Amino acid sequence: MRTDDKLDQREGHPPDRARPRMTPTRQWLFWGTLAVYLVIVAGVLASTWLVTFDWQVMFFRPYKQWPSIHAFLDYFVVLGQRGPTAVAVAAWLGWRCWRQRNLHPLLVLGASLLLLNMTVGAAKIGMGRLGPHYATAVGSNEMWLGGDIFPSGHTANAVVTWGVLAYLATTSLRRRTLSVIAALGALGVGMTTVYLGTHWVSDVLLGWAAGLLVLLALPWIEPGIIWVEDRLMGIILRLWLRLRPDSLRGPLPAPAGLSPQRVTPEGEAVRHDAVPAGPTARSGAPRTPDGRTHHPARPHASRAERAPVTPAGSRRPPHADRLPRTTPLSPVTGRGPGG
Template identity: 85%
Template sequence: MRTDEKLDQMEERPTDRARPPQMTRTRLWLFGGTLAVYAAIVVGVLATSWLVTFDWQVMFFRPYKQWPSIHAFLDYFVVLGQRGPTAVAVAAWLGWRCWRQRNLHPLLVLGASLLLLNITVGAAKLGMSRLGPHYATTVGSNEMWLGGDIFPSGHTANAVVTWGVLAYLATTPLRRRTLSVIAALGALGVGMTTVYLGTHWVSDVLLGWAAGLLVLLAMPWLEPGIIWVEDRLMGILLRLWLRLRPDSLRGPLPADALAPGLSRQRIAPDGEVLVREAIGAAPRSAARAPDGWPHHPARPHTSRSERTPVTPAGSRRPPHADRVPRTTPLSPASGRGRNTSG
């Protein structure tokens, strides 16, 4: 398959990659409101307000003893909030989407969101060092700065981000709304399960929901960096592919099509990268015109007056087997026959 035919197929290939969400005014208001809720929860716990009192009341209630029949099921259900299993499951699905779309954007979005989540939630955990219900020392205290790492809830925040990324990458409004509801219900269930098992305070879960939502709302700010990394990685992958499989692209590219050491992109109006071409190939004989037909370079032509005249040799009439040439003399018999017929 020639290079131009391969590129035409890549350009015509339908893609389900949606335009990345923009940081709209509504999203900014949601981000600011969630950030205010995040700060209010932290202040409430630090001030040992009614929120801490409610934490202790739920802990003394011991939900896992009130409903022991669902304990075994919730032990497995809480895995939906663990970073390792959920990241592997979602990465497998997004990896298939990357292969289908021929780009790395879904996996890079997942990686960027998990990186931002680990930085923000990890810093908060280590900064406030709160102990969990099973290790509480003083009844009624907020258990802050005692060497713990449960505030905010990592399970809850991870469930919000990992499953929320699927809704963030949805290609249609209906899919986005459906996946958003599913992700919200999953994160709600994981958070309440940690409270049921006694591994987190209620305030831990509330802060985990806010922390995960802040990461999702901040993702449009990371999109330019994600696209920049994607372009570089795609260029590297294509160069490696051409080195390993040099026969996969038989038709070389034009000599003046690409600059040395760079890659060329064909970008649609919505910013989607449709085709990335590797460089370093030799010139090809014919390029393609916009209408798809091969276009050959112009050749020098001479005018009719500059051409050398050529004298035709022999008769221009085609030879016939039953016709006698004029140079042959007629016989007397043939002459008498012609006179008789006349």
């Protein structure tokens, strides 16, 4: 039995083993999204209509067309910033880890962010595209000039960070609801970066594809996550037993007809009716190794065999005018001699 299963059973929580699988549908979505990713990169490298559209939106300057929402969108775009979103989601998933008594939610978040940083970071550095505010030549794709905005990190991070909550949902209804919320949030963050002029439209498109690829690939790395979880939970369990050695000990079930067992501090099972080795008292009663008298189990008497705890006779309290029933009554008055 795995160590986290033991902790789940000790705390009364059923082990959570509903893990998403790489289904054929998910595989088709992954390879389709990868194809879209490559098409976007090829379109920017070849300076196709996609680059032309980037420049048209840049010259349109949306932040000047609708200046009234600029202040709000400055705060809204934080939903795609890696630091604040990772802290908020990690706090929620940490509470879930405490409730479930396992580390799986936090490990999934950590693995997804690590995979996101590796893939998106490598693409940013490798293609080195400059943003709209630093463009050098009108109509150019601004590639390999030392920039780091292709794909959009805010957009990809919004897809992954909030999408992990949907990935870890325990019911299909919650998964669908959280998927819609995460998709709308990532869409809003991506369009906000275009509005603010910090990214080209193609940056945002590639950011959506990059984040979705990370989410779709999570079932493939689940075995590694579970392997790390087993090792960490084993370490935590050993530390827990070292700090509280009696936390997982208790009475052991006994077979029919035998007395229950108890567990000694040394971890040995001992029957209550067993006579331990050691000195005996002068009266012949066996003693335990620490010198206490050992009383063997006695048969339990039925209610009919028990001795009465109250004296026989009437339970009515005595009264000055009341005579005992043994006193003869008068045949005329029906009373005793004093009546």
